[in-house]
Amino acid sequence: MSKVLLEVPVGVSGRHVHLTKEHFQILFGPGQELTKIRDLVQPGEFAAKETVTIVGPKGVLEKVRIIGPLRSYSQVELSRTDSFKLGVNPPVRDSGDHHNSPGCVLIGPAGVVTLTQGVIIALRHIHMPTNEARRYGLKDKDRVNVQVGGERGLIFQNVLVRVHPNYRLEFHVDTDEANACLLNNEDIVQVLDPAGERALSMVG
Amino acid sequence: MSKVLLEVPVGVSGRHVHLTKEHFQILFGPGQELTKIRDLVQPGEFAAKETVTIVGPKGVLEKVRIIGPLRSYSQVELSRTDSFKLGVNPPVRDSGDHHNSPGCVLIGPAGVVTLTQGVIIALRHIHMPTNEARRYGLKDKDRVNVQVGGERGLIFQNVLVRVHPNYRLEFHVDTDEANACLLNNEDIVQVLDPAGERALSMVG
Numbered sequence: 429m430s431k432v433l434l435e436v437p438v439g440v441s442g443r444h445v446h447l448t449k450e451h452f453q454i455l456f457g458p459g460q461e462l463t464k465i466r467d468l469v470q471p472g473e474f475a476a477k478e479t480v481t482i483v484g485p486k487g488v489l490e491k492v493r494i495i496g497p498l499r500s501y502s503q504v505e506l507s508r509t510d511s512f513k514l515g516v517n518p519p520v521r522d523s524g525d526h527h528n529s530p531g532c533v534l535i536g537p538a539g540v541v542t543l544t545q546g547v548i549i550a551l552r553h554i555h556m557p558t559n560e561a562r563r564y565g566l567k568d569k570d571r572v573n574v575q576v577g578g579e580r581g582l583i584f585q586n587v588l589v590r591v592h593p594n595y596r597l598e599f600h601v602d603t604d605e606a607n608a609c610l611l612n613n614e615d616i617v618q619v620l621d622p623a624g625e626r627a628l629s630m631v632g
Numbered sequence: 633m634s635k636v637l638l639e640v641p642v643g644v645s646g647r648h649v650h651l652t653k654e655h656f657q658i659l660f661g662p663g664q665e666l667t668k669i670r671d672l673v674q675p676g677e678f679a680a681k682e683t684v685t686i687v688g689p690k691g692v693l694e695k696v697r698i699i700g701p702l703r704s705y706s707q708v709e710l711s712r713t714d715s716f717k718l719g720v721n722p723p724v725r726d727s728g729d730h731h732n733s734p735g736c737v738l739i740g741p742a743g744v745v746t747l748t749q750g751v752i753i754a755l756r757h758i759h760m761p762t763n764e765a766r767r768y769g770l771k772d773k774d775r776v777n778v779q780v781g782g783e784r785g786l787i788f789q790n791v792l793v794r795v796h797p798n799y800r801l802e803f804h805v806d807t808d809e810a811n812a813c814l815l816n817n818e819d820i821v822q823v824l825d826p827a828g829e830r831a832l833s834m835v836g
Binding site: 603609 | 711712713724755756783784785786787788789790807808809811812813814
């Protein structure tokens with residue numbers, strides 16, 4: 429019934445920040461640039477040396493990594509665990525979708541930025557190269573179920589598929605989702621065949 | 633296929649500590665007793681006013697609640713998120729099963745206790761009164777699948793059923809598990825009928 433369609437390696441996303449050039453230069457100083465310390469799996473994405481402090485109504489998160497390159501919008505991606513510490517109530521959203529999302533204060537060594545929105549909990553998703561998607565009969569914005577094995581095994585439902593020629597195959601979850609089922613980076617999970625999964629999606 | 637067997641309210645367990653009388657009195661002083669501030673759902677269990685500081689190789693967790701009454705063993709229940717902060721690697725275990733579990737240092741206002749073992753990540757489980765279990769054809773130590781709805785919907789597999797005449801019906805998860813699927817206390821989840829779930833458990 430629940431056949432495996434394909435296997436996908438896991439990428440666990442800790443809390444992180446994306447910044448516009450304008451916000452970066454307020455926080456780190458005019459003329460400053462991001463310093464790459466490590467390439468991420470998705471081409472062009474990298475972890476920067478620079479970190480910021482995030483301040484919310486109830487708490488502070490220190491040394492939050494900036495993920496480069498700089499973007500056309502600033503965005504803070506937290507786990508729900510983080511959001512309770514900060515005292516904000518962010519929605520679960522795909523990257524860039526900020527409607528009705530809360531803001532926060534960012535502090536860097538050279539200045540402070542007040543975001544009026546852009547704090548989200550990332551919607552879990554699979555990055556899939558176009559040729560791989562075609563092979564498995566999937567398309568951009570499809571939803572699939574993902575099986576995680578082991579003693580805390582579970583099935584993630586409604587997992588968004590994002591398709592682009594430049595993507596590397598990778599299942600992105602946040603730290604709460606990873607810890608709920610003991611996942612680590614580069615673990616392998618199984619996308620279930622949607623054809624055998626209709627019964628499941630009708631429950632709940 | 634995945635029919636609902638019964639519905640169960642959720643109890644989310646934050647990090648907490650169970651203590652022996654001896655350990656409690658080292659931490660809080662000879663002759664001291666636990667002060668109840670709130671009854672929990674399971675009969676006899678309560679949140680105490682007293683808290684301890686937990687120290688591990690890499691960090692500290694402050695103001696960790698003691699759950700009463702005092703027990704025949706001391707035990708620290710953390711989320712995996714907490715365990716990373718503390719720098720320990722606890723196994724996922726049912727309460728009281730401490731073999732090969734790490735220890736930690738507990739600090740109270742009157743003293744310090746070094747546990748050589750007893751730090752665990754709680755195995756998610758359903759507390760079920762005996763009459764309810766009988767009605768649904770379940771028995772102690774059975775494993776079931778539990779459906780959580782909503783935008784972060786998922787199916788928890790291998791959920792332990794614990795049956796006792798004094799239990800109140802309740803599905804216990806830790807904060808990582810709750811945050812992975814946006815659960816809150818008293819939310820309702822669905823236990824799936826094991827008869828329709830055999831196909832699922834064969835995957836992964």
